[in-house]
Amino acid sequence: MNLVAVNPAALPLLVAGPLLASGAAVLLRGRGRTGLVVLLATLTALLGAAVALVAATSDGSVLAHQVGGWPGGIAIPLVSDAFSALVMTVAVLLTLVCSVFAIATGPGRHRLFAPLVLALTAGVNGALLTADLFNLFVFIEVMLLPSYGLLVLAARRRGTLRSVQGSRLYVTFNLFVSTVLLTGVALVYGLTGTVQLGELAGAASRDPRVAAAVGLVLVAFLMKAAVVPVHGWLARTYPSTSPAVTALFSGLHTKVAIYVVYRVYAVVFEGDSRYLWIGVVVFSATMLVGVLGAAGQSRMRSVLAFHMVSQIGYILLGVAIFTLAGLTAGIFYLLHHMVVKAALFLAAGAVEVRHGTDEIEALRGRVGREPVLALAFGVAAASLAGLPPFSGFVAKLTLVVAALDAGQVAAVVVALVVSLLTLLSMLKIFGTVFAPSLWPGTDEAPAPAPVVAPDGGPVPGDGPLGDLARQSGTATLTATTSGEPGRTRATWTAPAVALAAVTVTLGLGAQPLLALCEVAALGLLDTSAYVAAVLP
């Protein structure tokens, strides 16, 4: 049953809309906040469109549009099924929330922030929709080019050398990976004479040479997803930019790569079971190495970046199992992880913006009474580790059950051990930075938060944003909030709180989303509907 009828010819709008808005925002950049209005309005409209897309594809139907009206096989097809619609919904939601955080904390007020984020959104949507490998390469680049700008975004004359150094690594790494991807595309075209996913359906399971060529494409995307042993770049580049941009990237870049791995392996390999063991080994190693790497880090964002590597192993384990239960669990895990990771980065980011550092030891006892922020971080951290009743528990439980059914006992053992280590690592941050602010009696004496931070920290309540914080603060915080000095502003806290609320909702009411994920997984197991839509 179709809840909503969506005309497939509207699919290009999901890419063209943000691109046009990006151009408009560039033209409007000199006019105060109009650019930001364009940004938030476009993202809200996209969120509505993505939700409509989920509703339209929730029965397993596939929407496809041959761009330009060319016949199938010549045109570049844009396709949406339940999987891409779900990922797009969460991606746009995260972009919206992270943009609000960026605007509240500073980097979002740069005149080029709105155009860059809109172009980034266009690239992400395009990569999620396209069914053509070369077009995918182009959209990945459309996604990456604004990201390079966002990485070094700072107020005028305030750029830091650290963000330039992080950016050098990020750009060289991504240029290299894109070259590898292009090599793979060239080999695929040389062997098969096409790069369209519909025409390539099943080609890799029939011909090992095609499997090697598409394998190169997959390797490129696994590198972009920061899978061990190519994970070092992520932990070194993500903490180098502003907290808002880190949160934004954590929800988009690696996750788009994971989406592509799921899609390409399902369509071109048709879930070929001969190669699955490679995935099980590599992704188990990713889980373990990521969490062990986090143990050696002393900065919050570095710890969180390493945990991201570890969690990416979990998500990809779903595709390495390739059963209905495994794919469902993997897709659910992907959606859950996008939300939770961004919540953690935003909560840690609010502390970092307020106190000027994210060194865990330096923050010991410095965070004042922040019950809401502490709660948001605690909920997200528990969800990341997989404690009930949050979405992480549902995600891990379904994944572990699916892996047991598939006989991957070793991977299950690794997953459970890593969960425990994740919990310990999260407790390290929570206990040192956030817990004292929940129970002030235990830790009040040694370090009350400075009234006006000596490092020039902003006092809540100055400027128009302070007014905004006071107005909205009554809703989320107690009435005394803005009166008490040293407290993080409500606008800095609200994004993390909103995402933490999402993970609670997904944990308590997981059934509807699990059902949607199952529809998406069915679409990956049996790709005939997808192929038929791509090749009319």
Next chain:
Amino acid sequence: MTLALTVGVLVAGAAYLLQRRELLRVILGFVLLSHAVNLLLMAAGGTDRRGEPLGTDPDPLVTGDPLPQAFVLTAIVIAFAITIYLLVLAVTGSRSEAAGTVAPGDDDDPHPDDLDTDQHRTGQHQTEQYRTDDHRTVGEGSTP
């Protein structure tokens, strides 16, 4: 065969340059590497069994394949843009590695900030905080 050998030589040169320490040489390595991949894309069009795109028999089996050429054109533009950006990154901050911040002259932004004064003030506060953090961490990387 000529194409294959050229690709091999270009990749060998790129592999050597990518392992240098100086960012400029790494960038030159990327230039060679993207040339190599572009030639690979051309070869993927079946240069051994096809003629020129124009001037020969318009038989689809014999005439040149236009698709890889369109691919190469797109790839050249993208690689060019990123190479320029990498060159900017290589130059940015090189004058002030020790200072910890990018030199004011490196950002020749013609527009004054479009922020109103209050917002601008809070923005300054925040970035000052980043800087205090950065002073400590600068020098960890091994970038030239």
